[in-house]
Amino acid sequence: MKKISKTLIFTIVLCNVYTYANQICITFYSNRGNSRGHDVATKVRQVESYANWMDASLNEKASLFINHLKNKIKPGLRLVDLGAGTGNLGRYFAVNFPDITVTSVELSPDLIKIGKAQQGNQKIPNYLMEHGDITGSYLENKKEKSDIILMNSVLHEVSSFYHINPEIPENATAQRLGEIRRLLKRINQNLNPSGSLIFRDFVRPTNADRKVILKHLKSDQKEGFKFSDFANQFGFFKVPIKILTEPNQDPAYIYYETSLHSVFEYIFRKDHGFDWKAELNENYGFWDEKEMRTLLSEEGFRVTTIENQDPSWFINNFVKNKIEVLEADKTTVIAPHEYVRKVIVNAEKSAISEVRDVINEHIRRQGDLKESSYTFFQNVISSQNAIRIIKEILSSDDLLTAVAKRAIRHPLGFTKFILDNNWSDRFKGVPEWDLRLHVWDSSPGMSDFLSVENVLESLHAHRWNFISTVLTGSIENHKFLFRQPTENEMKLYERIIAKVPHANQKTLEEACGIEELLQIRGSSLIPETVDMTTLIQRRKQLLETLNISESELKFLSSIFEKYENWLDTTNNSPKESYRLAGYLIADAELSDGTNNVTIHKSNSTYFHGRSSAHRLAVDPRVHTATFLLVGPSKQEPGVLRRPFASHGNQEIQRSFMTVDQARETLKKLLISLSPND
Structure with missing residues (x-):
């Protein structure tokens, strides 16, 4: 009788985060058995350009969060900003609200270094910047509970990079939402009774998989960063793309048949040429509003407000006269706010x-x-x-x-x-x-x-x-x-x-x-x-x-x-x-x-x-x-x-x-x- 040899195939996912030469580098390794070998995807950010980009909109971000914080601020309140980057948002609140204590938590040593350089010799007694992995041991080991936890464009990063292989398995959505679920659970456990989580992030459009027509001005498409380049390089799902050529089309535009989800993912990164490769490894549309509400509810939060961030500035600078999105009938124009959407969410720890x-x-x-x-x-x-x-x-x-x-x-x-x-x-x-x-x-x-x-x-x-x-x-x-x-x-x-x-x-x-x-x-x-x-x-x-x-x-x-x-x-x-x-x-x-x-x-x-x-x-x-x-x-x-x-x-x-x-x-x-x- 012949012996039948069996091979146990298993998957190991490791995530290393390290820095070098003014870059932030996050590398994922996946061993999927002999047939696949090693798949490696690396996200490299030019750290100074990234910091400047994020810091440029400080006043806008601060005003958005203040609208949700103003009725919660009281002496002795503990506020923590998770995934704080250079810490500019946390420092802003510490300086403007001296009766509260503020902690900024960031994983990248380079961004912490930039943040400390920005602060210089300025003494802010109620402010602390800490190094910590918010998906790892930081929240588990944190002894003091917080009254308010902030996150500014952090959750989509967690969904995209932590413990996940960027060559997407079939259960990608559940896997990524599972990572978000674990983080929300830790945050909830670190909040005092009646504490609040306030975050700003992307939300996938409703019915995002429906077929649409992307009408994109040719002169706005830089070489190497066109929608066709995005479709070939995006790492989170197969982007449907078909270039349409019909007699009645405006010759100044290229017409693409694709999905609304693809338009949503592309439109936020088309002008990020300096960080193109890094942006292609981010999954902005990791949840829609229903999934967001469900996860928050299941992990012990009561959503009090969901505010759409005003997209006017973005639309005027990056969409108007450059991009138009049509329904599949090729005549109905889809309003930009449907596919240019970021929200500010105020969620209180539930009873x-x-x-x-x-x-x-x-x-x-x-x-x-x-x-x-x-x-x-x-x-x-x-x-x-x-x-x-x-x-x-x-x-x-x-x-x-x-x-x-x-x-x-x-x-x-x-x-x-x-x-x-x-x-x-x-x-x-x-x-x-x-x-x-x-x-x-x-x-x-x-x-x-x-x-x-x-x-x-x-x-x-x-x-x-x-x-x-x-x-x-x-x-x-x-x-x-x-x-x-x-x-x-x-x-x-x-x-x-x-x-x-x-x-x-x-x-x-x-x-x-x-x-x-x-x-x-x-x-x-x-x-x-x-x-x-x-x-x-x-x-x-x-x-x-x-x-x-x-x-x-x-x-x-x-x-x-x-x-x-x-x-x-x-x-x-x-x-x-x-x-x-x-x-x-x-x-x-x-x-x-x-x-x-x-x-x-x-x-x-x-x-x-x-x-x-x-x-x-x-x-x-x-x-x-x-x-x-x-x-x-x-x-x-x-x-x-x-x-x-x-x-x-x-x-x-x-x-x-x-x-x-x-x-x-x-x-x-x-x-x-x-x-x-």
Whole structure:
């Protein structure tokens, strides 16, 4: 038998940044196996020309940022400018706002050297310039958090050069946005609560892949820097190009059939002849506005403003009478602001992100959500934070959509919203948790009707500890301990069940529900209009139909089947599957002798441990909601059911919410929590 040799092919991407001879040089190495050898792409900037180009527009950039900073500046504020170049922007703010501290962070030693030379002997006590790699260890090792972080035309550089092979793989977009995601995460972690990220950068045009006609004045196209040169040399995607020759064309122009994305990439670099090779290795259109909003939201930012930088100066100097862009019909002119677009974005650290940081840090240290954590988390899962988070969700379509996708109508009678969690790889090393809202909507007519479904949850156990704050309404928490039934108890159960015909199982379910309600007949959650005498009479009728005694009914009300469960997501149709795993008996009193019924009113917080089962009772007349933190799972999952309804394996289709349903439910809750807003 012939041996088959196998070659393990792998990719190593290394990025070295070094400087020499007044140049900034960033080189990428990629080994893609024997068939490709080494691919090397080098970005070389003429550092002094680059610095002069960037510094020339200082006043314009400063004024753009000041518009977003003026309402945030206060004594003692910490401002950090990441990817600061020569640091001129940071020095400007330090000089003009002496009551704040400013730090400029730059990777290139040459640009830092130029910046220090520009500062000369000028003493700026509230200013510091540091060397640091913002995609590496700088932010991870930074001890002091910031109030404001600035980035001026930095993100597209990060997307283009850090840890990425410039000969683009098929997953380039996801790979580059992943690098941006990692940086945004580090920035968020380095911001104080309510801190802000303010950045200026490019945004790809909407529907950028559509075919357009680029009409470009011949005299504006310098040899070696024409659109055709750009199309042949651009390193981030294959530029579609076709030179059109038609009788009615203006002979002073060249007409190119291409994409709007290509026009966008070319128009910003066509006059950068001194830095042409470097510019060809930059990817300006690394995201569009929707992708930008989504990434910021997912990484814990709330976008407050997106301001288009006025393109008039650029258009007047580099576009007007030189370039015209037409739709594919060759007659409709596309306005220049569609393909000449830079934005200033003001994004605040979100309430969800602030809460996430606190939870991660605490659970990382504790390893679990413990009863001793109760006092600490009272101020975290508070009504104030719930209101802030709900407002953030309702103000962001992306965030609302993400929350709605995780929301379900729970079989226990409430709507479950998972507001945030750390299930993704972004929080490795921290035991899992999730932050939830549970909402019971009040329903008309409930004051005159009572059933176990609209007052009492089914008795159940959790595999996690949780801490819960009642936001509105009130609940009763009924706690129980489970134990394995004895042999005699199982024989009694089988004897009682044998007396009940299969056709009467629904009747038995109703009887057990009434029995549970009668056990809590003194509860303030049961409407006064409900006639308990009528319930007792109904129970008597059901017992006669079932041919069992009152004591036998009480026994059946305490026994449960335990099911193992798992989620089956085959064919994008999530189902929960259950398999019978034994029987348990719920003892009505806890073994420590404490009262097993506790009432929790609005704004009260309580801890519930995984060691005891429970059920919640709610008033069906009142809009009720809880804000809860669920800790790590510590035991096998299990679901408890009445054993006489059905047996064996079962499947239940999850009931998900639409975005509109989620919006209306959250709006209604917000009105209950803050009626004066």
